[in-house]
Amino acid sequence: MIEPLAQIDPPPSACAESVTLGKNFAWTLAGNILYAACQWGILISIAKLGTPAMVGQFALGLAVSAPVFMLTSLQLRAVLATDAHDEYGLAHYFALRILGTAAGLILITGFVTLSHFRRDTAIVVLLVSLAKATETLSDIIYGFWQKHEHFDKIAFALSGRGFGSLVAMAAVLYFTRSIVLATAAMAAYWFMWLATYELSGAKNLLVRVSSHESLRAEWNLENCKRLAMLSMPLGIVMLLLSLNVNIPRYFVEHYLGEATLGYFAAMAYMFVPGNTVMAAMGQSAIPRLARYFDSDRADFARLLKNMVLLGAVVGVAGVGLGVFFGAAFLRLVYRADYAQYANVFTWLMVAAAFSYVGSMLGYGMTAARVFRPPVPLFLATTALTALACWIMIPRLGLTGSAFAVLIGAVFSCLGSAYIVAHSLRLRGPASEA
Numbered sequence: 001m002i003e004p005l006a007q008i009d010p011p012p013s014a015c016a017e018s019v020t021l022g023k024n025f026a027w028t029l030a031g032n033i034l035y036a037a038c039q040w041g042i043l044i045s046i047a048k049l050g051t052p053a054m055v056g057q058f059a060l061g062l063a064v065s066a067p068v069f070m071l072t073s074l075q076l077r078a079v080l081a082t083d084a085h086d087e088y089g090l091a092h093y094f095a096l097r098i099l100g101t102a103a104g105l106i107l108i109t110g111f112v113t114l115s116h117f118r119r120d121t122a123i124v125v126l127l128v129s130l131a132k133a134t135e136t137l138s139d140i141i142y143g144f145w146q147k148h149e150h151f152d153k154i155a156f157a158l159s160g161r162g163f164g165s166l167v168a169m170a171a172v173l174y175f176t177r178s179i180v181l182a183t184a185a186m187a188a189y190w191f192m193w194l195a196t197y198e199l200s201g202a203k204n205l206l207v208r209v210s211s212h213e214s215l216r217a218e219w220n221l222e223n224c225k226r227l228a229m230l231s232m233p234l235g236i237v238m239l240l241l242s243l244n245v246n247i248p249r250y251f252v253e254h255y256l257g258e259a260t261l262g263y264f265a266a267m268a269y270m271f272v273p274g275n276t277v278m279a280a281m282g283q284s285a286i287p288r289l290a291r292y293f294d295s296d297r298a299d300f301a302r303l304l305k306n307m308v309l310l311g312a313v314v315g316v317a318g319v320g321l322g323v324f325f326g327a328a329f330l331r332l333v334y335r336a337d338y339a340q341y342a343n344v345f346t347w348l349m350v351a352a353a354f355s356y357v358g359s360m361l362g363y364g365m366t367a368a369r370v371f372r373p374p375v376p377l378f379l380a381t382t383a384l385t386a387l388a389c390w391i392m393i394p395r396l397g398l399t400g401s402a403f404a405v406l407i408g409a410v411f412s413c414l415g416s417a418y419i420v421a422h423s424l425r426l427r428g429p430a431s432e433a
Contacts, residue, residue, distance in 0.1 A: 031151070038162030055265055077140060079227070095224055101133045110117065239373055248405055268405075
C-alpha cells in the first residue's frame with residue numbers, strides 16, 4: 001500500500017549515521033511479516049473454527065471501518081515521522097488523532113444504525129471498529145518511534161499486538177463458537193496492549209529525546225486546524241486507496257451474501273504477504289529515494305527500478321502459487337470447500353502482481369513530492385473498480401469480482417508509471433506537481 005508523506009526530510013543526523021537502510025528494512029520487514037501472519041492466522045482460525053459467514057462478518061467489519069479511519073486518521077503517522085523540524089508537538093498529533101478517531105467512530109455507528117445488517121453482523125462491525133480505533137492511537141506512537149528510527153520498537157509492538165490478539169480470538173472462538181465474543185476479545189487485547197507496552201515504550205523514549213514533549217493531548221484548536229489542513233490531501237488519497245480495496249467486498253456482500261464474501265475475503269487476504277514486503281521496502285527506502293530525486297535523478301531511477309523489480313518478482317511468485325498450487329493451497333490453509341474457487345484465487349494473484357508494482361511506483365511519486373496527480377488517478381481507479389464490480393459480479397459471481405480487482409490494479413499501475421515518468425522528465429528540484 002502506498003504511504004504518502006507530507007514532506008520528506010533527512011532523518012536526524014545522529015540516527016542517519018548510526019542506523020543503516022538495511023537494518024531499518026530488516027526490522028520493518030520482520031515486524032510487518034509477523035503482524036500480517038498473525039492477522040492471517042485470525043482469518044484462518046475463523047475459517048476453521050467457524051463458518052464462511054463468520055469470515056464474511058469479520059471481513060465486512062474491516063471493509064466498513066478501514067476507509068473511514070483512513071480518511072479521519074489523515075496519515076498523521078507519516079506527517080509525524082517526517083516532521084524533522086518539530087513544527088508540531090507530539091501532543092498536537094495525539095489531539096488531532098483523538099478528534100479524528102472519535103469522528104470516525106461516530107460515522108461508523110451512524111452507518112451501522114441506518115444499515116440493514118443482521119444484529120450479530122452489526123455488533124461485529126462495531127467491535128472491529130473499536131479495535132481499529134485503538135490501532136489509530138497506537139499508530140501515533142509508531143510514528144514517534146519511526147521519526148527517531150526505532151524500528152525495532154515498532155517491530156516488537158506489532159508482533160506482541162498480533163500474536164496476543166490471535167491467541168485471544170482463537171481461544172474465545174474455540175470455546176464459544178461466537179464471532180461476536182471473539183471479536184470483543186481482540187478489541188479488548190488491543191486496548192490493553194496500547195495502555196501497557198506501547199505507552200510505556202513511548203514514555204521511555206520521550207524521556208531520552210525531549211524534555212518538553214508530552215504524550216498528553218494538547219487542545220490547541222489553531223494548531224489542530226493547521227495540522228489537519230496539511231494532512232487532509234493525504235487522508236483523501238488513503239480513503240480512495242482503501243475504497244478501491246474494499247469496494248469489491250461491498251458488492252460481493254450485496255449481490256452474493258456474507259458467506260460468499262467470506263470465501264472472497266479469505267482469498268483476497270493473500271495480497272497482504274506481498275504488500276507487507278512492499279511496505280517494508282518502501283518505508284525504509286523513501287527518505288533516501290527523496291534525497292536522490294533532488295540530487296541525482298539517475299540514482300532515483302535506479303533505486304526505484306530495483307523496487308519495481310522486487311514488486312514484480314513477488315507478484316510473479318504469487319501468480320505461480322495460484323496457477324500450480326491454488327486448489328491445494330486453499331484446501332490446506334482454509335478448508336476443502338474453498339478450493340472450488342481456485343480460478344478466482346489465481347486471477348486475484350495476477351491483480352496482486354500489478355498492485356505490488358503500482359505500490360512501488362506510489363512510493364516513487366511520494367518521494368518526488370507529487371501529491372496532487374495521485375488524487376484524480378485513484379479517484380478514477382475507484383470509479384472504474386466500482387463500475388467493473390457493478391457489471392461483472394452479478395453476471396460472473398466471484399470470478400467477476402477478481403476481474404474487477406484486476407482492472408483497477410492495472411489502471412492504477414499504468415497511471416502511476418506515467419506520473420513517475422513525467423516527474424523524472426521535469427528539470428530542476430522536484431516540487432509539488
